[in-house]
Amino acid sequence: MAYAQIKGCVILTVGLQFFLVLWSYMYDDGKGAKPLPRPLQHQPRDGSDGVAIKTQTPRNPEASPASAMKDPGLGAEEWDRIQRALHWGGPDHQVTTVNMSTSPDNSTFVINDLKNTYHVGDELHVTIVAKNFAGVPKRYGGDFFQAKVYSGKQKASVFGEVLDHQNGTYSARFTLPWAGEASVAVRLIHSSEAVLVLKQHRNTDSDRIYFHGYFVGKNPQGARVEERVECNIKWDGVVLSAQRNCCCEYQDARTRLTWQCRKPGTLPCDTLVYHSVGGYRNRMTALEKILLDSKHVNRWLKGDARLIRVIASNANIGVREPCKPGLPTLIPAGFYLNNVWTSFVCGARHFTANDTAQCLKDKHIYIMGDSTSRQWFDFLIQTVPTLRRMNLHTMFQVGPLMAVDVQNNIDLHYRSHGLPLRCFKTPMSSLHYMSNEIDDMVGGPHTVIVFNMWAHFTNYPLTFFTYHVFLIRRAVVALLRRAPGTKVVIKTANTGYKDIYGSDWFSMQLDRILREAFRDVGVYILDVWQMTACHYNTENIHPAPVVIKNEIDILLSFVCPQ
Numbered sequence: 001m002a003y004a005q006i007k008g009c010v011i012l013t014v015g016l017q018f019f020l021v022l023w024s025y026m027y028d029d030g031k032g033a034k035p036l037p038r039p040l041q042h043q044p045r046d047g048s049d050g051v052a053i054k055t056q057t058p059r060n061p062e063a064s065p066a067s068a069m070k071d072p073g074l075g076a077e078e079w080d081r082i083q084r085a086l087h088w089g090g091p092d093h094q095v096t097t098v099n100m101s102t103s104p105d106n107s108t109f110v111i112n113d114l115k116n117t118y119h120v121g122d123e124l125h126v127t128i129v130a131k132n133f134a135g136v137p138k139r140y141g142g143d144f145f146q147a148k149v150y151s152g153k154q155k156a157s158v159f160g161e162v163l164d165h166q167n168g169t170y171s172a173r174f175t176l177p178w179a180g181e182a183s184v185a186v187r188l189i190h191s192s193e194a195v196l197v198l199k200q201h202r203n204t205d206s207d208r209i210y211f212h213g214y215f216v217g218k219n220p221q222g223a224r225v226e227e228r229v230e231c232n233i234k235w236d237g238v239v240l241s242a243q244r245n246c247c248c249e250y251q252d253a254r255t256r257l258t259w260q261c262r263k264p265g266t267l268p269c270d271t272l273v274y275h276s277v278g279g280y281r282n283r284m285t286a287l288e289k290i291l292l293d294s295k296h297v298n299r300w301l302k303g304d305a306r307l308i309r310v311i312a313s314n315a316n317i318g319v320r321e322p323c324k325p326g327l328p329t330l331i332p333a334g335f336y337l338n339n340v341w342t343s344f345v346c347g348a349r350h351f352t353a354n355d356t357a358q359c360l361k362d363k364h365i366y367i368m369g370d371s372t373s374r375q376w377f378d379f380l381i382q383t384v385p386t387l388r389r390m391n392l393h394t395m396f397q398v399g400p401l402m403a404v405d406v407q408n409n410i411d412l413h414y415r416s417h418g419l420p421l422r423c424f425k426t427p428m429s430s431l432h433y434m435s436n437e438i439d440d441m442v443g444g445p446h447t448v449i450v451f452n453m454w455a456h457f458t459n460y461p462l463t464f465f466t467y468h469v470f471l472i473r474r475a476v477v478a479l480l481r482r483a484p485g486t487k488v489v490i491k492t493a494n495t496g497y498k499d500i501y502g503s504d505w506f507s508m509q510l511d512r513i514l515r516e517a518f519r520d521v522g523v524y525i526l527d528v529w530q531m532t533a534c535h536y537n538t539e540n541i542h543p544a545p546v547v548i549k550n551e552i553d554i555l556l557s558f559v560c561p562q
């Protein structure tokens with residue numbers, strides 16, 4: 001009898017979960033009213049289960065001053081706007097064979113009304129036609145294409161905007177920024193069917209990347225013991241264990257974000273000392289695996305190979321106002337010529353080593369984020385000979401790292417964003433949430449703050465990233481209020497990964513949230529997406545030095561506009 005009851009309960013729960021999953025899948029395009037992102041509330045505990053909550057979490061959060069911190073300023077209207085920005089079309093029926101999906105070999109593109117010559121600054125339009133493996137034109141949208149106009153000879157390229165007509169055809173729009181020759185290139189990053197796979201796994205399969213927590217203590221004999229368990233974020237839809245009292249929870253008092261680990265075998269919850277990535281789980285079906293394999297992902301289309309001839313013109317397309325906060329990202333945001341990026345957003349300069357040192361003189365520079373931000377830290381040290389790296393005996397991926405230039409009075413800092421972070425074994429205490437770091441900064445005209453985050457958030461529900469972004473926005477708004485001279489630069493996502501754990505499609509969606517959230521905050525949003533998507537180098541989540549150099553030029557142009 002008891003067994004039957006339990007079984008009934010299980011079936012009911014599974015059924016409910018299935019319904020919720022189905023519901024969230026059906027309404028994932030901003031059509032349905034999804035709840036505002038909020039961290040899960042702690043269940044009241046009797047204390048006897050050994051769960052230690054490290055921070056001083058009040059039993060009744062509503063009654064404490066910390067309750068003011070609960071909502072990071074994300075209103076229903078903003079949440080609606082974000083969900084609209086995330087809209088992505090796709091199949092309107094279940095895809096059962098790969099043959100029905102978009103074929104990179106059969107899809108094609110054509111230049112509209114190709115002229116004999118163009119002038120610098122002219123626009124070029126291209127039509128992309130998606131077809132399936134039987135060569136039949138697709139009737140719905142959602143394919144993720146990227147397009148560029150380029151010249152191998154001139155080491156030149158520019159990113160194009162792709163518009164989805166939701167009927168199997170797409171338009172790409174380009175500005176022709178250099179004189180000489182150019183060709184069009186279009187690639188299918190993911191078919192719309194593969195995007196659907198990504199979307200479903202994002203919402204239902206968040207622990208496909210998991211983490212380890214290391215507990216350190218003494219056994220009854222007094223010998224040192226270390227126990228390793230699985231850990232992850234605590235968030236709606238992310239299940240670390242279905243068991244009651246499975247886990248130790250660590251809630252940060254200021255952000256109210258909670259990290260959780262399964263309980264170690266013998267040691268108590270308050271002995272958690274280290275963190276690392278745990279591993280990856282692939283739960284894709286056979287069909288899903290094919291949709292995301294190398295034959296279907298990131299493939300250049302065979303299309304219109306006619307050359308485009310561009311002659312110089314009087315259009316002053318390179319001349320822009322000095323770099324300042326609040327400028328919108330344009331498409332194109334700039335272009336490469338001989339490997340040098342000219343920005344269309346503002347009048348970016350090109351910096352020598354000496355210029356770089358002069359620009360950073362008398363500055364505190366705080367770089368925070370992931371390994372792609374750390375590339376900036378490393379690049380600046382390599383560029384400025386007087387800037388010397390200190391050995392702080394920290395783990396390089398997490399930091400904190402520091403370099404100083406006594407002659408020019410520069411201090412340069414790096415630290416990774418907080419959890420979740422895929423990294424080697426590192427002390428938990430090194431992992432600080434960026435919003436807390438920013439809250440603890442004085443700021444002012446000598447302070448430059450540079451941050452990014454995206455790649456470590458791609459496998460979670462979008463609400464989780466959104467909540468993070470709004471915590472940071474609140475911290476930045478407060479910082480700029482108390483110290484208006486502070487310069488804040490946000491580095492966008494760059495292209496790179498194309499699999500179920502991290503994909504340009506995931507990154508692009510997170511990027512849209514970030515840009516929406518910071519649209520009116522008075523920060524500089526440094527677009528590196530286009531710089532990596534259109535460069536001729538083989539894509540790498542860690543862009544090549546030639547790309548980093550161009551990214552740094554824009555960063556410095558913002559710090560030192562004149």
Ligand SMILES: *[C@@H]1O[C@H](CO)[C@@H](O)[C@H](O)[C@H]1NC(C)=O
Pocket residue numbers: 097099133134
């Ligand atoms: C898919 O298309 C190929 C080539 O046209 C064909 O050989 C194969 O049988 C098709 N598979 C299915 C499941 O339709």
Ligand SMILES: *[C@@H]1O[C@H](CO)[C@@H](O)[C@H](O)[C@H]1NC(C)=O
Pocket residue numbers: 165167168169
């Ligand atoms: C798709 O939609 C676009 C824009 O409405 C239209 O110009 C085009 O003719 C349509 N193509 C097809 C194949 O229906």
Ligand SMILES: *[C@@H]1O[C@H](CO)[C@@H](O)[C@H](O)[C@H]1NC(C)=O
Pocket residue numbers: 354
């Ligand atoms: C860079 O600056 C140093 C010191 O100010 C100077 O000695 C050196 O000649 C400069 N180098 C270049 C290439 O301008």
Ligand SMILES: CC(=O)N[C@H]1CO[C@H](CO)[C@@H](O)[C@@H]1O
Pocket residue numbers: 103105106132133134135136
């Ligand atoms: C109509 C058409 O072009 N069909 C081609 C689609 O691509 C496959 C290879 O993937 C070819 O074999 C077909 O001829």
